[in-house]
Amino acid sequence: MTLVTSLKEPIDRGCFERLLSAFLAFDRSVVELHMHIYRTPPDQRLAMRRQNRTLHGVVRKRVPEFLFGTPRKRGDSGKKLKRPFSPNE
Numbered sequence: 001m002t003l004v005t006s007l008k009e010p011i012d013r014g015c016f017e018r019l020l021s022a023f024l025a026f027d028r029s030v031v032e033l034h035m036h037i038y039r040t041p042p043d044q045r046l047a048m049r050r051q052n053r054t055l056h057g058v059v060r061k062r063v064p065e066f067l068f069g070t071p072r073k074r075g076d077s078g079k080k081l082k083r084p085f086s087p088n089e
Contacts, residue, residue, distance in 0.1 A: 013064065013068060016064065016067070016068075017064075020059070020060065020063065020064075024056050024059065024060070027052070027056070028052060028056075031048060031049075031052050035048060
């Protein structure tokens with residue numbers, strides 16, 4: 001299945017996966033840079049990295065479903081996503 005862009009050029013799923021991986025790697029770099037700039041304490045860095053991994057997992061799963069129209073499993077529409085880790089818990 002392919003995604004049609006506004007330029008009417010189809011993007012296959014493999015190309016999209018590589019593009020998404022590059023974007024998420026860039027996002028991880030930005031998060032690390034900001035933690036360094038703002039001198040985030042080590043315990044908070046662990047929490048931020050965990051939240052970032054959770055976010056990336058959701059993005060990897062949901063964005064292709066949304067763009068390519070991958071059908072969901074029966075009964076999946078009503079499920080709530082697992083609540084991300086909170087450093088205040």
